Amino acid sequence: MVLGWPFPTHIFDLHTAYLATTNILLPYNPDEVRNKPRKRLPDACRAYGIGGWEKIDKNTIAEDIGNGHWQRYGQERVFEYCEEDVRMSVRLLRAQLRRHQCGPTILPAADVPRVLWWSNYSAKAVAQIQARGMPIDVARWNLVRENKQAVIDELLRRFDPSHGSEEPIYTPEGEWSYARFERFLIRSGVTAWPRLESGKLDIDGDAFRMMSHIPGIEALHALRDTLGVIVRAKLPIGHDGRNRPSLFPFCTATGRNAHAKSLFNAHASVRSFMAFSPDAIGVYLDWRTQEVGIAAALSEDRALIEAYRDGDVYHSLALVCGLTDDTDVKRWKRECPDVRQRMKALQLGINYGMGVPSLARGLDRHPIIASNFIERHRRTYPRFWDWRDNEVQVAMLERRIETVFGWPLHLTTSPNQRTLYNFPMQGNGAEMVRLAACRLCDAGIVPCMLIHDGILLEARNDEQVEHAIEIMRKAGQDVCNGLEIGVDVDQRLEHGARYQDKRPLARQMWATIMGVLEAVRAIPRKVSA
Amino acid sequence: MSKPELVPTDKPTTEATDSIAKPEGFDLDRFKSKRAAAMANVETLLDALPVHTIAQAKDFVRLHPEEDKYWSSELCFVNVPIKGSKRDTLHLIEEELAMRFLPSARIQRFRLALATKPYDVFFLCQVPSQNLDNTYNASNLKACEQAKTFWTQATSRREEGVEAYKATFTRDDNAFPAPKWPSQSLAELIEKTFAGRMINSEDHPGPAPDRGAAIVVSKNFGTIVVADFEYEVQPGELPNPLCCTCWTRTSATCAPSACGARNYWPQRARHSTPDQILCLLPTARGQSSRA
Numbered sequence: 166m167v168l169g170w171p172f173p174t175h176i177f178d179l180h181t182a183y184l185a186t187t188n189i190l191l192p193y194n195p196d197e198v199r200n201k202p203r204k205r206l207p208d209a210c211r212a213y214g215i216g217g218w219e220k221i222d223k224n225t226i227a228e229d230i231g232n233g234h235w236q237r238y239g240q241e242r243v244f245e246y247c248e249e250d251v252r253m254s255v256r257l258l259r260a261q262l263r264r265h266q267c268g269p270t271i272l273p274a275a276d277v278p279r280v281l282w283w284s285n286y287s288a289k290a291v292a293q294i295q296a297r298g299m300p301i302d303v304a305r306w307n308l309v310r311e312n313k314q315a316v317i318d319e320l321l322r323r324f325d326p327s328h329g330s331e332e333p334i335y336t337p338e339g340e341w342s343y344a345r346f347e348r349f350l351i352r353s354g355v356t357a358w359p360r361l362e363s364g365k366l367d368i369d370g371d372a373f374r375m376m377s378h379i380p381g382i383e384a385l386h387a388l389r390d391t392l393g394v395i396v397r398a399k400l401p402i403g404h405d406g407r408n409r410p411s412l413f414p415f416c417t418a419t420g421r422n423a424h425a426k427s428l429f430n431a432h433a434s435v436r437s438f439m440a441f442s443p444d445a446i447g448v449y450l451d452w453r454t455q456e457v458g459i460a461a462a463l464s465e466d467r468a469l470i471e472a473y474r475d476g477d478v479y480h481s482l483a484l485v486c487g488l489t490d491d492t493d494v495k496r497w498k499r500e501c502p503d504v505r506q507r508m509k510a511l512q513l514g515i516n517y518g519m520g521v522p523s524l525a526r527g528l529d530r531h532p533i534i535a536s537n538f539i540e541r542h543r544r545t546y547p548r549f550w551d552w553r554d555n556e557v558q559v560a561m562l563e564r565r566i567e568t569v570f571g572w573p574l575h576l577t578t579s580p581n582q583r584t585l586y587n588f589p590m591q592g593n594g595a596e597m598v599r600l601a602a603c604r605l606c607d608a609g610i611v612p613c614m615l616i617h618d619g620i621l622l623e624a625r626n627d628e629q630v631e632h633a634i635e636i637m638r639k640a641g642q643d644v645c646n647g648l649e650i651g652v653d654v655d656q657r658l659e660h661g662a663r664y665q666d667k668r669p670l671a672r673q674m675w676a677t678i679m680g681v682l683e684a685v686r687a688i689p690r691k692v693s694a
Numbered sequence: 695m696s697k698p699e700l701v702p703t704d705k706p707t708t709e710a711t712d713s714i715a716k717p718e719g720f721d722l723d724r725f726k727s728k729r730a731a732a733m734a735n736v737e738t739l740l741d742a743l744p745v746h747t748i749a750q751a752k753d754f755v756r757l758h759p760e761e762d763k764y765w766s767s768e769l770c771f772v773n774v775p776i777k778g779s780k781r782d783t784l785h786l787i788e789e790e791l792a793m794r795f796l797p798s799a800r801i802q803r804f805r806l807a808l809a810t811k812p813y814d815v816f817f818l819c820q821v822p823s824q825n826l827d828n829t830y831n832a833s834n835l836k837a838c839e840q841a842k843t844f845w846t847q848a849t850s851r852r853e854e855g856v857e858a859y860k861a862t863f864t865r866d867d868n869a870f871p872a873p874k875w876p877s878q879s880l881a882e883l884i885e886k887t888f889a890g891r892m893i894n895s896e897d898h899p900g901p902a903p904d905r906g907a908a909i910v911v912s913k914n915f916g917t918i919v920v921a922d923f924e925y926e927v928q929p930g931e932l933p934n935p936l937c938c939t940c941w942t943r944t945s946a947t948c949a950p951s952a953c954g955a956r957n958y959w960p961q962r963a964r965h966s967t968p969d970q971i972l973c974l975l976p977t978a979r980g981q982s983s984r985a
Contacts, residue, residue: 167932175915233926235936243924247939250922255941258920264795296932401930409930
């Protein structure tokens with residue numbers, strides 16, 4: 166792309182082929198600390214029993230070339246290095262095209278038509294999306310970096326529930342302490358918190374979301390995600406003011422992207438660093454309750470399909486659970502955001518087989534009530550439950566589960582059942598994003614970023630926005646056997662408007678950051694009306 | 695052109711210039727066998743032999759009594775489906791290739807022994823060597839052992855609800871003439887039998903169903919280019935390519951209409967010679983290119 170060369174007609178991405186072959190769900194062992202195995206070209210060659218890398222210090226040369234120090238080696242050496250990669254790639258390609266046995270490991274032959282199809286995404290679409298990147302208000306970002314300590318102080322003061330105590334969770338520099346967080350929970354009288362089977366506290370985002378009913382926890386979660394960006398300040402921003410994060414396609418077990426160093430890896434508040442140019446329309450489009458839609462379509466549960474088509478599946482669930490008798494969806498959504506949030510946790514928890522104790526903790530209700538909710542869900546959507554169990558049984562028998570378009574997850578012994586329960590929703594959600602991204606690129610509407618179940622676009626006009634919505638809707642239908650998955654415009658930014666997340670906490674946090682910049686007179690103070 | 699002359703059909707023409715001579719009377723003696731099957735004391739060399747189990751012979755069978763010479767050790771086989779043929783064809787396959795290309799369930803392992811039905815109707819008998827706990831295999835092996843000494847017939851007992859073969863043997867040792875075992879070695883007989891059906895290289899079309907991926911590529915793509923770029927990149931910037939190496943392979947057998955990958959590479963790079971590696975630096979950087 167940089168050289169102006171057109172894309173090849175077909176691309177067989179060796180890395181994607183390797184990921185498809187080695188996407189293996191290891192035995193469930195939450196106590197084992199696992200380092201994610203590296204999957205670079207030398208690792209792929211090693212897996213296929215191809216040797217020959219030993220004489221080259223790959224890591225050092227690769228790092229030096231990447232950092233612009235290739236002159237240290239000279240042109241000839243770089244050529245040799247590059248040639249070596251190609252020779253190995255050729256051997257790897259040959260190995261991938263045949264079933265390969267290396268010791269006890271059997272690697273099946275690559276499914277060529279599928280790899281070509283996946284490579285359209287991983288090599289063509291992703292290259293275009295990464296090159297495009299997200300527009301950042303660099304001036305504002307630099308001001309925050311310059312006044313980092315003041316911003317951190319104010320954020321801690323406003324959002325750290327342990328601030329001012331003898332043992333604050335954060336250091337003044339904004340570093341999180343697990344031990345202090347544990348003691349904070351004890352001091353605050355929090356008797357139950359999700360734990361890993363190792364006994365350690367689960368400090369994953371899902372655990373924070375589940376426990377957000379505890380005062381201060383939601384703010385603490387937001388603070389954690391925001392400080393992660395501000396303290397380290399490692400957003401890759403180019404000279405043209407674009408944030409270009411790596412998408413790492415297919416790098417999660419479900420086939421979703423494993424993007425890093427983007428504004429979408431942080432709390433929603435810092436997404437306000439994003440500002441589109443006045444002559445463009447920034448839109449953030451997302452599929453409406455994508456995972457529930459996929460579950461409804463693939464399970465063919467009529468009741469769930471109807472609930473999904475009615476517009477708000479969480480309202481239907483609240484009715485089922487007897488938590489509301491209000492049939493006006495819009496009014497209920499407006500007046501009962503807390504209940505809706507809980508129904509969201511319940512529905513997503515059920516999707517991946519969450520147990521009664523976890524659900525009770527998440528809903529802040531007695532386990533009998535949580536159990537009752539699950540039972541009501543089971544009776545209302547029996548087909549969905551049967552389908553979900555059947556999917557797992559078939560996967561266990563075939564030692565493999567795959568998405569509607571064939572992205573596989575291979576199973577070893579005793580896999581985590583919840584991962585299997587969740588795979589159809591997450592894996593097919595990823596298919597939807599991939600399909601839409603490829604079609605958008607083909608239509609000349611290159612996305613700025615792909616996020617879980619949404620796409621960020623920078624359109625030239627309304628026609629492009631409408632076209633993009635139509636493409637996403639069609640992609641949803643294609644994945645979901647014709648069931649229409651609604652597409653919502655979450656953000657529409659015109660005339661140089663700044664991205665602003667709708668959640669109140671995100672707005673408060675952004676306002677706090679801007680307040681600090683105003684206080685230090687880095688930006689002019691807003692005149693209140 | 696003169697008008698054709700009409701000739702009445704009931705009046706035979708006398709001048710039949712292209713008449714076919716009437717055949718002489720049928721003489722069956724012309725087809726009579728006048729010589730012995732083989733010249734005195736010169737045996738007929740056996741050609742390809744059928745390969746099947748003792749039960750599939752559906753007759754009394756003798757297996758060669760010299761196990762060390764006419765019973766092979768365990769060999770590897772694969773059934774290869776052939777388009778247009780109803781049945782798969784059994785192929786010999788080198789174990790290493792079989793392990794590489796075939797799922798273990800498709801690899802068959804058994805011994806071959808020279809066997810004959812009455813009156814020297816030879817065949818290669820499949821002697822089980824795996825899963826001998828299985829009652830069919832165990833009773834089959836027992837029947838084969840017995841057939842070294844007696845004329846033995848193996849029949850399935852499935853209809854009786856028993857998963858095994860029943861081995862019966864002739865009460866009279868001279869029920870059939872003693873077999874005239876050929877002098878050819880077992881290796882020669884196997885070689886003739888499996889001529890063209892021995893998979894001993896990767897290029898053999900035999901295990902094709904399991905090399906589907908390679909075939910899809912070689913049949914559908916005229917030019918395959920394996921390329922790698924080296925580039926430098928600063929955080930957030932677009933990569934700045936330094937050099938590119940391509941390996942190309944052009945298939946001469948590829949039909950033009952199927953070549954999805956023609957004109958694969960822009961003019962900047964040259965890759966006319968198959969299997970050639972070339973490197974270049976983009977001229978935009980003011981660097982010289984190298985071929």
